[in-house]
Amino acid sequence: AQKVTQAQTEISVVEKEDVTLDCVYETRDTTYYLFWYKQPPSGELVFLIRRNSFDEQNEISGRYSWNFQKSTSSFNFTITASQVVDSAVYFCALMIPYSGAGSYQLTFGKGTKLSVIP
Amino acid sequence: GAVVSQHPSRVICKSGTSVKIECRSLDFQATTMFWYRQFPKQSLMLMATSNEGSKATYEQGVEKDKFLINHASLTLSTLTVTSAHPEDSSFYICSARPPPQGKNYGYTFGSGTRLTVV
Numbered sequence: 001a002q003k004v005t006q007a008q009t010e011i012s013v014v015e016k017e018d019v020t021l022d023c024v025y026e027t028r029d030t031t032y033y034l035f036w037y038k039q040p041p042s043g044e045l046v047f048l049i050r051r052n053s054f055d056e057q058n059e060i061s062g063r064y065s066w067n068f069q070k071s072t073s074s075f076n077f078t079i080t081a082s083q084v085v086d087s088a089v090y091f092c093a094l095m096i097p098y099s100g101a102g103s104y105q106l107t108f109g110k111g112t113k114l115s116v117i118p
Numbered sequence: 119g120a121v122v123s124q125h126p127s128r129v130i131c132k133s134g135t136s137v138k139i140e141c142r143s144l145d146f147q148a149t150t151m152f153w154y155r156q157f158p159k160q161s162l163m164l165m166a167t168s169n170e171g172s173k174a175t176y177e178q179g180v181e182k183d184k185f186l187i188n189h190a191s192l193t194l195s196t197l198t199v200t201s202a203h204p205e206d207s208s209f210y211i212c213s214a215r216p217p218p219q220g221k222n223y224g225y226t227f228g229s230g231t232r233l234t235v236v
Binding site for chain 2: 035037042044045047049050095105108109110113
């Protein structure tokens with residue numbers, strides 16, 4: 001069975017601080033995909049990134065960066081110089097691409113609520 | 119590209135009535151769509167996987183007769199909450215898996231439907 005753990009329930013930072021959101025996953029499959037989504041107060045989920053299990057390169061996109069480490073089964077997300085607009089709930093998710101029941105389903109972590117204080 | 123439209127965004131209904139929620143893929147064909155339910159301050163829980171032209175696959179504990187899913191075309195899936203009760207009040211959100219578009223793509227989510235049963 002798959003499992004995603006986001007141990008940080010809520011984080012508060014002051015604007016311009018850096019913040020890292022942790023994500024630890026569990027799976028026995030060797031092929032899998034990891035995702036991060038942002039859910040602002042409006043409710044819509046906004047896709048941020050996808051990473052497959054064979055690509056351990058870190059990713060940087062503007063103020064966002066992701067650190068994928070298979071050795072520790074972690075896929076952490078860092079926001080540099082945080083802004084008030086970053087305030088949202090962030091979800092990490094895992095997907096196993098196989099045929100049959102449960103294929104391509106996303107398993108979500110419980111989410112981390114980030115509050116950026118001006 | 120890869121836009122999913124979900125309607126209505128909010129609905130209030132009387133206990134005992136039925137409510138239909140629509141999820142449309144606007145610029146791609148979605149053979150598979152997913153329906154989630156999210157309680158306040160909680161993560162997304164998968165309710166069912168909707169497959170075009172076939173019966174939906176429901177997760178354990180989800181009542182098939184209560185939550186009717188129809189995926190009659192490659193661009194439309196509907197979720198009908200039948201004989202709604204106050205405990206059905208929740209945020210319902212659909213998702214579709216778009217075709218791969220290069221290195222980085224993710225599941226696209228609708229904007230969600232907040233159902234309140236009074």
